[in-house]
Amino acid sequence: MTDFTIREARKEDMPQVLELIKELAAYENASNEVEIKVEDLEKEGFEEGNFKCFVADVNGKLEGMALVYFRFSTWKGRTVHLEDLIVRESMRGTGLGGALYRRVVQYGHENGVRRVEWVVSEGNKNAIEFYENTGADIKRNWYTVHMDETGIRKNIGE
Amino acid sequence: MEKTIRKFRKEDLPQILELIQELAHFEKEPDAVEIDVSILEKEGMGENPLFTCFIAELNNKIEGMALVYFRFSTWKGRTVHLEDLIIRKEMRGTGLGSALYKKVIEYALEQGVKRCEWVVLDWNTPAIDFYERSGATILKDWHLVQMDENAMKKYLNQF
Numbered sequence: 001m002t003d004f005t006i007r008e009a010r011k012e013d014m015p016q017v018l019e020l021i022k023e024l025a026a027y028e029n030a031s032n033e034v035e036i037k038v039e040d041l042e043k044e045g046f047e048e049g050n051f052k053c054f055v056a057d058v059n060g061k062l063e064g065m066a067l068v069y070f071r072f073s074t075w076k077g078r079t080v081h082l083e084d085l086i087v088r089e090s091m092r093g094t095g096l097g098g099a100l101y102r103r104v105v106q107y108g109h110e111n112g113v114r115r116v117e118w119v120v121s122e123g124n125k126n127a128i129e130f131y132e133n134t135g136a137d138i139k140r141n142w143y144t145v146h147m148d149e150t151g152i153r154k155n156i157g158e
Numbered sequence: 159m160e161k162t163i164r165k166f167r168k169e170d171l172p173q174i175l176e177l178i179q180e181l182a183h184f185e186k187e188p189d190a191v192e193i194d195v196s197i198l199e200k201e202g203m204g205e206n207p208l209f210t211c212f213i214a215e216l217n218n219k220i221e222g223m224a225l226v227y228f229r230f231s232t233w234k235g236r237t238v239h240l241e242d243l244i245i246r247k248e249m250r251g252t253g254l255g256s257a258l259y260k261k262v263i264e265y266a267l268e269q270g271v272k273r274c275e276w277v278v279l280d281w282n283t284p285a286i287d288f289y290e291r292s293g294a295t296i297l298k299d300w301h302l303v304q305m306d307e308n309a310m311k312k313y314l315n316q317f
Contacts, residue, residue: 021232021233025233033234034232034233035233035235036233040235044230044236049206050230069229069230071227071229071239071241072201072202072208072209072227073193073241074178074225074242075178075191075192075193076193077192077201078208083230084232102314105305105313105314106314108305108310109310109311109314113307114192114306114307115304115305115306115307116304116305117302117304117305118303119301119302119303120301121299121301122300122301123299128301131305134305134309134313135305135308135309135312135313136303136304137305137306137309138301138303139302139304140301141280141281142277142279142280142301142302143279143280143286143296143298143300144277144297144300145275145276145277145278145294145295145296145297146273146275146294147266147289147295148272148273148295149272149273151292151293151295152263152267152274153267155260155263155293156260156263156267
């Protein structure tokens with residue numbers, strides 16, 4: 001049984017949080033997609049308040065993290081969005097993921113939101129089953145649309 | 159016909175809610191709208207607003223709106239999310255929708271974000287075609303997951 005603490009991230013945790021973000025990107029063969037830097041995480045999370053991060057701390061080493069922020073639904077009002085929940089590969093199955101997940105739902109509850117939401121890759125059957133077992137609803141009839149910088153500039157005629 | 163796209167003001171909120179309700183009705187979920195004008199005011203006005211809204215007016219009457227807010231991608235940083243773009247039914251095809259769409263993209267550019275994003279129903283082929291033509295990418299292999307209030311309580315009560 002691993003001894004761990006789930007706590008709010010501090011500014012000085014951001015290098016390790018970025019490491020986790022990069023580990024996940026590498027796992028998804030998308031390392032070059034990570035354009036963010038430690039300074040961005042520090043500024044957006046701790047000066048601008050644009051997200052909140054929970055970390056799983058195992059004897060001072062961060063082995064997992066969950067990053068959340070508020071969104072606004074025109075039906076339900078304020079919601080909590082879970083952007084990333086990452087557990088270091090070597091630490092899977094130790095309960096860190098479940099504990100972070102629970103902390104996020106608790107955060108939604110504390111903030112009185114009517115919904116906590118996130119996305120899942122359709123191929124991730126284990127995750128989908130876990131989410132459904134916890135009472136979440138999988139919406140299979142929506143597509144996500146992304147317009148990147150090139151698309152943005154194309155529309156503005158630059 | 160004079161067309162105006164502008165940022166919303168407090169006095170627009172009742173009409174914004176009307177548009178939200180019209181869309182919910184159209185989607186056959188009239189009871190799904192749990193917010194009211196006071197929530198729009200609380201979350202959209204003030205020092206740290208959670209969203210902003212652009213209004214489309216035709217001859218000084220509000221006929222459409224686009225509601226956006228920031229999200230945070232751990233790969234790209236801040237992004238702009240388009241939550242709703244609604245045009246009153248009888249005003250479809252007047253160009254108000256594209257004008258609002260363009261305004262949202264302009265806003266993303268001004269804010270210096272690397273991505274503008276939204277969701278679309280998988281059967282809405284005309285919208286999907288329009289988005290693709292405008293340079294957006296449709297990601298078909300992600301599902302949305304939502305845990306509502308009751309599920310949250312039920313889940314937390316186990317511990």
